[in-house]
Amino acid sequence: xxxxxxxxxxxxxxxxxxxxxxxxxxxxxxxxxxxxxxxxxxxxxxxxxxxxxxxxxxxxxxxxxxxxxxxxxxxxxxxxxxxxxxxxxxxxxxxxxxxxxxxxxxxxxxxxxxxxxxxxxxxx
Numbered sequence: 397x398x399x400x401x402x403x404x405x406x407x408x409x410x411x412x413x414x415x416x417x418x419x420x421x422x423x424x425x426x427x428x429x430x431x432x433x434x435x436x437x438x439x440x441x442x443x444x445x446x447x448x449x450x451x452x453x454x455x456x457x458x459x460x461x462x463x464x465x466x467x468x469x470x471x472x473x474x475x476x477x478x479x480x481x482x483x484x485x486x487x488x489x490x491x492x493x494x495x496x497x498x499x500x501x502x503x504x505x506x507x508x509x510x511x512x513x514x515x516x517x518x519x520x
Contacts, residue, residue: 397421397509401491404514407481411518415476417491417511425449425469428494430507431476433487433516442502443489444476452500459485481518488513 403415415431430445444465445454453465462481467474474491492507501507 397424397427397493397495399491399493399509399511401489401511401514404489404516406517406519409481409483409518409520411481412477412479413481413516415478415489415491415514415516417474417476419472419474419493421472423495424472424493426495427509428497428500429465429467429474430492430494430501431465431474432490432492432504432507433485434490435487440490440504442504445500445502446474447500454500454502478516481516483518483520486516486518488515490514 398420400418428447431443432440433443434440446465462479464477490513491511493509494501494507497506
């Protein structure tokens with residue numbers, strides 16, 4: 397499985413961005429997907445995750461009510477809509493795929509496949 401994240405960029409505080417992650421492979425609909433972010437010197441943090449059919453989602457407390465994760469299994473894509481962005485949202489964002497867990501993982505370890513990361517910069 398190969399993952400390609402895109403959509404990052406520079407935005408002012410209060411603005412919005414939509415990240416996309418395109419996945420290769422015919423079994424995308426079997427994977428749980430997550431968006432993680434990592435600042436230099438910090439651990440990778442799960443921002444949002446979504447189950448294989450979209451029936452279950454997770455959001456970090458810091459983004460609840462502002463970010464929305466969604467997926468389109470027909471297009472092999474997962475999205476992260478980010479609204480009301482804050483300077484503290486500045487990070488490199490990674491999409492990841494978990495093929496085997498029977499739960500919606502929010503730690504990095506269960507995710508087997510990772511995209512290359514896309515930089516989100518929020519100016520104050």
